[in-house]
Amino acid sequence: MAGVSRASASRVVNGVPSVDETIRVAVRDAIAATGYLPNPAARSLVTRRADAVALVLPEEGRILGDPFFPRVVQGAMAVLGARGVHLVLMTTEADTRAQVSSDLRRGRLDGVILIHTDPLDPLPRLLVDGHFPVVLSARPIQPLPITYVDVNQTEGAALAARHLVATGRRRIATIAGPQHTSAGQDRLTGFRAALPDPDVVWVEGEFTRESGTAGMSALLDRHPDLDGVFAASDLMAQGALAVLRTHGRRVPQDVAVVGFDDSSAALACEPPLTTVRQPVEDMAAEMARLLLHQVDHPDTPPTRTIFQPRLIRRGSA
């Protein structure tokens, strides 16, 4: 309709620079007049690109319910959406996980962002071995040549420790995260290292509200006189706050509480939670960028990008 070859039309649509101005204009006019939209399946058939990536979450319930999740999606969508790349939601449950690799092999997915993967999950290794573009949301606990993004976990925990000490707390304890995860380990390590006496009282939680409740009860049983608590997740802090209230402890007067994440749960707490903020949106956006870069340049060596956490002071400490 523009009176040019289909090759030239294709070049204009794809913004190839070496096209004569008159042709370009003719094609653009024709596109505007007809409302032409390129067929992605036909394009995909030759370019070998799906323009779709998956956000892979552990079991459906756990992460979706995580107040963390919305911020991840928001950050990733911002960069993906701008490039017209689809964000497909998947989980690592038995049925879906098979789909992830088959979709990757069939070219239905260009790559994947793996969120909060279980340390024992073989999926990261599988994807690396298959040379598929992939980005992890945290340092893998077993060394793996894989690109990941993380927050400086030890520094974040140190921020919490220093704040408790600076505000005069002396009998400090922590509800740590699961010690089979890198985040759980690093936050405990960092917290201890920043305390005058690293021999701090601690219990292990699972990052969930329930485990925060259990952890705080255990702590209070053993050390009724404690005056400062660092919970390695906001959800655990929320659980801890409930227990403290039940036991008649005022927060922050009697016991100061610091959380970790600055998820939406932090503002739902009473009092609002002082917590260590991870720049989750930025991290997710960066994951998307790194993934897209890998898609464009398959031989990119693995990189790691570490973000700095920040202490957000609110009512609880």
Add this chain to the structure above:
Amino acid sequence: MAGVSRASASRVVNGVPSVDETIRVAVRDAIAATGYLPNPAARSLVTRRADAVALVLPEEGRILGDPFFPRVVQGAMAVLGARGVHLVLMTTEADTRAQVSSDLRRGRLDGVILIHTDPLDPLPRLLVDGHFPVVLSARPIQPLPITYVDVNQTEGAALAARHLVATGRRRIATIAGPQHTSAGQDRLTGFRAALPDPDVVWVEGEFTRESGTAGMSALLDRHPDLDGVFAASDLMAQGALAVLRTHGRRVPQDVAVVGFDDSSAALACEPPLTTVRQPVEDMAAEMARLLLHQVDHPDTPPTRTIFQPRLIRRGSA
């Protein structure tokens, strides 16, 4: 490799019944031996199917942060995943909303599930007019020939009303949802109708925690003696609970509180929230099924499916 035509191979892969058993076996063996996976782009080019649908949410922040969201995704993924259909996340923000319709027209998306759409949003009408498969998560406030799924809102609110009355509450008030939405309207209507005196005290909220806080404060100012509150969302109930605590009211002894949704926020409340449960997973699964049906049968007339709510009794009332 199986020694048959590519047409026969295609028939076996797609499960066409009229294929000789020997051919079927030969093809299956060849597939197993080679690890063959069909190329979805090539298939899509001729079938005109993307095998992908979008879950379209209002502005990124609002719904993603909604404790409701995980249950929606879970329900939809269960039926979509089983059929190998991708669930693509999108929003109605300026940039993405253009993508929704262009992806639909280009065949990159087979249909969309619209969640919590703003009543003024022109998107539903646009999609209906374009004859695209679409399912809404609630009754549209302006009549529109569109398929939707909803909970019986008035009955849900009536459940709350009857429970408050049955437990002896007499000075009852409600924090209603936004009156420009069907859910907000119906819950208020249903609540009033089930009360001995429909002339109940009420304030309007936005379904958010903040508006619950503001609403409860206003209510308490005007009616310090109230003994029962129905909040039209769990989030508003959570905000109300915080205000009641600040004002020294015990829940449920002094004031009973009932929420709506049974979202994850209900269990995070203190005390745990008595609330009206929407079967969200079931509703989302049904939306996915209805959408897929429309994709298969483009001329399906619009239907509506109403689910029954249930009162979940916990500590707050």
Add this chain to the structure above:
DNA sequence: CTGAAAGCGCTTACAG
């Protein structure tokens, strides 16, 4: 029931 052939709508060497 099966196969040869056309065709889905693009992109991309390859000549010119």
Add this chain to the structure above:
DNA sequence: CTGAAAGCGCTTACAG
């Protein structure tokens, strides 16, 4: 810089 042609990997009438 541009166009004719091949080809991406499937599905599906159409004969037989």
